[in-house]
Amino acid sequence: MSWLNDLSTELQSRRDQGLYRQCRVVDGKQSVELMVDGEKMLAFCSNDYLGLAADPRLAEAATQAIKNAGVGAGAAHLISGHMRAHHDAEMALADWLGYERVLLFSTGYMANLGVIASLLSANDCVIQDKWNHASLIDAAKLSGAQLKRYQHADMASLERQLTTEAERKLIATDSVFSMDGDVAPLTQMVALSQQYAAPIMVDEAHGIGVLGEQGRGAANAAGVNANDVPILMGTLGKAFGVAGAFVAASHDVIEMLIQSARSYIYTTAMPAAMASTVQASLEIVREEQWRRDHLQAVVKQFREGVQSLGLSLMSSTTPIQPVLLGDAHRALAWSQRLRELGLWVPAIRPPTVPRETARLRFTFSAAHSAAHVDRALESLAICQRELA
Numbered sequence: 001m002s003w004l005n006d007l008s009t010e011l012q013s014r015r016d017q018g019l020y021r022q023c024r025v026v027d028g029k030q031s032v033e034l035m036v037d038g039e040k041m042l043a044f045c046s047n048d049y050l051g052l053a054a055d056p057r058l059a060e061a062a063t064q065a066i067k068n069a070g071v072g073a074g075a076a077h078l079i080s081g082h083m084r085a086h087h088d089a090e091m092a093l094a095d096w097l098g099y100e101r102v103l104l105f106s107t108g109y110m111a112n113l114g115v116i117a118s119l120l121s122a123n124d125c126v127i128q129d130k131w132n133h134a135s136l137i138d139a140a141k142l143s144g145a146q147l148k149r150y151q152h153a154d155m156a157s158l159e160r161q162l163t164t165e166a167e168r169k170l171i172a173t174d175s176v177f178s179m180d181g182d183v184a185p186l187t188q189m190v191a192l193s194q195q196y197a198a199p200i201m202v203d204e205a206h207g208i209g210v211l212g213e214q215g216r217g218a219a220n221a222a223g224v225n226a227n228d229v230p231i232l233m234g235t236l237g238k239a240f241g242v243a244g245a246f247v248a249a250s251h252d253v254i255e256m257l258i259q260s261a262r263s264y265i266y267t268t269a270m271p272a273a274m275a276s277t278v279q280a281s282l283e284i285v286r287e288e289q290w291r292r293d294h295l296q297a298v299v300k301q302f303r304e305g306v307q308s309l310g311l312s313l314m315s316s317t318t319p320i321q322p323v324l325l326g327d328a329h330r331a332l333a334w335s336q337r338l339r340e341l342g343l344w345v346p347a348i349r350p351p352t353v354p355r356e357t358a359r360l361r362f363t364f365s366a367a368h369s370a371a372h373v374d375r376a377l378e379s380l381a382i383c384q385r386e387l388a
C-alpha cells in the first residue's frame with residue numbers, strides 16, 4: 001500500500017462536492033456543431049473565434065508542409081529543430097505586429113513561463129491583475145520574483161503595488177479577461193508603466209485575431225504600440241486555429257529569452273508544419289475582416305436578445321459573453337438543461353469566479369450564424385421558464 005492507493009478517496013470527495021472534471025470526446029472536426037459522445041451539440045464554448053480551426057485552407061497548408069518538411073522537428077530550437085518555417089513565421093508575425101522580433105513557443109502556457117521566469121528573479125517583482133490567467137500566476141511562482149496582485153482593472157490598486165521596492169518591476173496582464181470578456185485599461189496602464197519604469201507584458205490570448213486593425217489585438221485597438229507594450233504574447237491555438245504561441249518584443253528581449261527561457265530551450269520545437277500553417281492562418285486573419293465583422297454582429301444579436309429576456313450580462317464587447325446567474329447551483333442547473341436541449345455552454349462557478357457571480361460562459365465564433373444565436377436565446381428562455 002502506498003499513498004497512491006488513497007487517491008480514490010480524494011477523487012470521491014471531489015465528486016461529492018460536484019468538482020469533478022472530465023473530458024468529453026469530440027468526433028470529427030472542430031466546429032460550432034460538434035459530435036460529442038455520439039450526440040450533436042451546438043457549442044458556445046470554444047476559443048476558435050474566427051472559425052479557422054477546421055478551415056480547409058489550413059488543413060491543406062498543414063498537409064503540404066508535412067509532405068515537404070515531415071512531421072517532427074526532431075530536436076529543440078537551439079539544437080537542430082529550428083526549421084525554415086519557424087523562422088519565416090516569426091518574421092511574418094513580427095512584421096505584422098510592428099515588433100523587432102518574435103519568438104515561437106509550443107504553447108501559450110510555456111510562453112508565459114518562459115518570459116517571466118527568464119527576465120525576473122528573486123529581487124524582482126511582477127505585478128499582476130487579480131484575474132490574470134493561471135499561466136501568468138504560475139510563471140511568477142516559477143521565477144522566484146515577488147508576486148503582487150492588484151484588484152481587477154483597478155488603476156489605483158495597480159499604482160499602490162507599483163510603489164513597491166524591487167530591482168526590476170514588470171506589470172503583466174491579460175488583454176481580454178477570459179471569464180468576464182472585458183478588456184484591460186491598457187492606455188492608463190501604459191501611463192503608469194512609464195511613470196514607474198515598470199514595463200508591461202500583455203497576454204493577447206483572447207485578443208489576437210479578434211480585436212484591432214487586421215486582428216492585431218487589444219493593444220493595437222487601444223492605440224498602444226511596441227514602445228508602450230514592450231512584451232506582447234499571443235496564442236496561435238485560439239483565433240488562429242492552429243497551435244502554439246509567440247512572444248513579440250525587442251531584439252534584446254528575444255535574445256535574452258533564447259539564452260535563458262527554459263520552456264523554450266528544454267523542449268522539442270513545434271512541428272514545422274504547424275509554423276507553416278500559422279503563416280497560412282495569418283494571411284486569413286489579416287485579410288478576412290468579414291470574420292470579425294460577423295463575430296461582432298453575432299455578439300450584438302446575443303446581447304440584445306439576452307437583455308430583452310431580462311437576464312444579466314457583463315459589460316463585455318468581446319466574443320466572451322457571460323450570462324450572470326449568481327448562485328452556483330443555479331448556473332449548473334441551467335448548463336445541464338441547455339445540454340439536454342443540445343447546447344454546450346459551461347457553467348463557471350467559484351472559486352474560478354467570485355462568490356455569487358456564477359455564470360454561463362458563452363463564447364462566440366465567426367462560424368455561428370444568426371440562427372444559432374436564435375437557438376441559444378430560445379433555449380435560455382426555456383431555462384428561464386422552467387428553472388425560475
Ligand SMILES: *Cc1c(COP(=O)(O)O)cnc(C)c1O
Pocket residue numbers: 106107108109110112133135174178203205206235236237244245
Ligand atoms: C489559453 C490561454 C493561455 C495559454 O495558451 P495555450 O496556447 O492554450 O497554452 C495563456 N493565457 C491566456 C489568457 C489564455 O487564455
